[in-house]
Amino acid sequence: MTKNGLANVLSFRQLVITLTLGWLMLMVIAPHALVIMTSFMTPDSEHLAVWPLTLQGYQKVLQPIYFDVFFHSLWLSAIATVVCLIIGYPFAYILAKQPPWARAVMLVLMMVPFWTNSLIRTYAIKLILGKKGVINSVLVGTGIVDQPITMLYTEFAVIVGLVYVLLPFMVLPLMASFEKLSADLTEASKDLGANALQRFVHVVLPLTAPGIIAGCLIVFLPAMGMFYVADLLGGAKNLLLGNVIKNQFLVVRDWPFGSAFSITLIVMMAAMLWLYVIANRFVQRQGGLDDENL
């Protein structure tokens, strides 16, 4: 390579790095800096947020009413995560057992709906679950029930919506775990006299634990912030943390409080991710998952 060529490569690399850093500054770091700054400002109905700096926003986060919202939100997200795991685990297992072409087809079938905006799909669930929705029409029409069942604007509806939107995020890491699980290991456990339940408990479950942990986090963390699902399907009572934040910005117009709440949520998620990294390292050390034979 000539000196000139090397210089070109260098300048190209500098260009790419500059662009990436610039994008990160503009789209990620600057907005977060603004939110952090706003969270320490004083609310003002006319100018949204004004000086002086104060901790009022964070004090409001600690109000008992928001504890209730917090725990309810945590509860809804946790249920949705568990349901995703229960549906996603066997689904991922079946996917991983397919020959490559069948797996590709099944994955595409799973992903196709997700090319539609999730807001629109949430509206579709609303149509299905409503008093005059598809399910109730069928149930009433066939005479199984007299009165339509109330499904919309309940916890149930929120959980259905969350599961529907987030299921693929559970399936993908689980599938990766199942792919790594060599058939030899289940055969070896069978060979050594383990029945189906023992094989699952002693071999399959521990070796897919990293996928379970990853899948649960990837579902649980965003679930808490999916305000539009709770907005459309949950009614006034079933709020997620995302709804509180949205309302502070768009309805109450208390931007410092909304910002403080956002920062609190981010810090909590970061803490959970950190726990994930620790747990993962532990599982990997226990499992020797870096082993070439796996």
Place this chain on the structure above:
Amino acid sequence: MADAEVLLSLRKIVKGFGSQKVLSEFSLDIFDGEFFTILGPSGCGKTTVLRLIAGFEQADSGQILLDDADIAAVAAEHRPVNTVFQSYALFPHMSVAENVGFGLRMAAVTKAEIKQRVAEALAVVKLSGFESRKPHQLSGGQKQRVAIARAIVMKPKVLLLDESLSALDHKLRQQMQMELKQIQRKLGITFVYVTHDQEEALSMSDRVLVMNHGQPQQIGSPREIYEAPRNMFVADFIGEINVFDGVVEAENDELSYTVNIGGVKKVAGAEFRLEVGDEVHVLLRPEDLRIEYIEDQPKDEQGFLGKVLERSYTGKTIDTLIALENGNTLRASEFFNEDDPDFDYSINQRVWVSWIDGWEHVIKAGPLE
């Protein structure tokens, strides 16, 4: 092994995968306490036989008798048979002791007994003190030993080994071959070993089954397989072989014939009756050929003339490639002897090739059975 009892018997096993038939009417008897090896090229069905015995595959039809009881319908986890996998298949999340004790734990054996039996099994494979290691902290050879310990601790009636040594390097493999043989003798467990490596098969086994395309080709002691191959496939697959095509010209004595090999007449013994006019292959191992100077050829003895193509020194032997005048190429292998002046040939030197009568092995020409 003459007085040994049949422990495991496969009768008329048929097994196909989709449209591809792997085994058709495959039958096999394995004796109690023997080291039995199934040898064949990849895709010959040997691994399928092993998996059928283990219970990982179900036969389409046929019987698998273990101690005279049909186990074909018994699930793998209930068969008194254990497997050493080619990949070792150690549970990566368990320690060595947990791996070895896994089968006993599944069988609800008491903790004290598990501990004792695990220690015994690890002692057999010379891995005492490795109890708390994890598989990823072990070398390939150590993993191999853990896999063997994990299987023998179950005291199976039959131990199945699937190309178990193929992942090890040459030296370690030779050492493990010896140890496997010792372990087998010590424990008295029947070993069924599957391999494509003929050297491994010959060095470890009491009996060897050579398979090709799902068909048994020959079953016998390593010596029989090597010295008296029944057909060209076995002759070719086991070691190096020189083939002389000939026609039976006369019967001299019982099972002794004069065979005309491209004009050269040789007396050859056969193990079965031949008719005059039969086409035969006369087979000779490289170490059974004799290379002589042209001028040393006795007038009354017939041999083959050719010239030296290539010489290679292997340490133990000197191997010579000879192009015969009839177009054949021979490979001869002679033990090195510095004191023997006859031993020195140069490339392109004309030589005379012969063998001691009786060292040849004759099989009928024609399609493989």
